[in-house]
Amino acid sequence: MITIEALHKKFGETPVLKGVDLRVERGEVICLIGPSGSGKSTLLRCINGLERYDDGIVEVLGTPVDRDKKSIHEIRTQVSMVFQRFNLFPHRSVLENVMEGPLHVQKRPLAQVREEAQALLDKVGLGHRGDAYPQQLSGGQQQRVAIARALAMKPKAILFDEPTSALDPELVGEVLKVMRNLAAEGMTMVVVTHEMGFAREVADKVCFLHDGRLVESGPPEQVLGAPEHPRTREFLRRILDSGDAP
Amino acid sequence: MSFDTIASYMPLLLQGALVTVQVTALSFVISTLLGLLLALMTVSKVAPVALAGRSIVNVIRGLPIIVQLFYIYFVLPEFGIDLTAFQAGVIGLGVAYSAYQAENFRAGIEAIDPGQVEAAESLGMKSAKVMRRVVLPQALRIALPPYGNTLVMMLKDSSLVSTITVAEMTRQGQLIAASTFDNLTVYTLVALLYLALSLPLTFMLRRVEKRFAIGGKR
């Protein structure tokens, strides 16, 4: 579904992605891990064209991703994104946030869109907060609304960029639970995360990114349980020491 | 300053007040539309468009309003563009203030978190729709307080069009004072009438601001 080959990206003179290859199949959950600054966000943002890249191939469902081409809008309706800091629209109610894409981009009929949006809010446990404004919700609630907003597009895949990193520890669980359910329903997901427990339990594949290269990829029990690469081992040891993992 | 003299001045002054309100309202509309256009130009990603927008704003801001009014009223006829004093006043004031409006709007647009644009783009919105549905609604709320201040300033600065013979309130006062020499009464009345317009306006604007603040009651 998503194909990335020999992806290179520089910010000015600084190379950030140095030849990344990654394939995401339908229904797969891929967790991207790696130290800060290794290029995880940049890689993710290349997939839906929020970032330009310099060289290599990025394709979604066979269409090359190019943020300067018209096709990008279609690609973005098929690949939704959930951000670390939620980025809900503060001037619209929770329900309106969820309805925004289907109603104003996909131009689907209002009655149907409203019904689906309400069902999605129910699904993430916020069916009763549709009239609230984002800033009246907790971070965990806002992130669940953001997930509902992403789902409302009926995407083929969802990209998550550290969806729980901006949350207070006690709110992380409620968001991960929603994501677990999505994975169980077969949603294709690429998740940048530091939640090793989530990765171990949910991911089909864990990819460790270091300094712009994917140094190790494989099933979670291999990459997280018996990492081959010294960089991976060092990274996991540091994460465990800092108490991030359950 | 007898009641009779005041009563005899009032009809003309009130006529003038009506023109003042008309000039202010019309030039406010022009300055808003033109200001919005210039603001959108200055934040454009197309470099020549942004440069053109910035240049126009800088030229307009660099000129005294009176000079702009004189130019439109006295110079444009030489190029075959004849405007009545009222039209010239409305257009001149509207253009002159569009630069300040543009700066207000631009500041509002630039205050929006880039994450908002990314979220909108991620929903597949094209840039015009991102602007219309996500950036502008938030930017205009931010720009509302300076926008209201601009309206009050324009109400006062509409007196400048008296210099090109538009019969608004200040001009009517000048005419009455010139024929009666009753400067004290006339200009006191003019001042009070401006306050009678500007103070309620200011009060009303504060309420509108509160109402439209993000997260406020709608």
Ligand SMILES: Nc1ncnc2c1ncn2[C@@H]1O[C@H](COP(=O)(O)OP(=O)(O)OP(=O)(O)O)[C@@H](O)[C@H]1O
């Ligand atoms: N817009 C930008 N301009 C210049 N440099 C950037 C930009 N965005 C990211 N970078 C740089 O690119 C590198 C990779 O950034 P990226 O955000 O992809 O890392 P990350 O793995 O997501 O890190 P984190 O865990 O901190 O989110 C970093 O060195 C960062 O400083």
Ligand SMILES: [Mg+2]
């Ligand atoms: Mg990141």
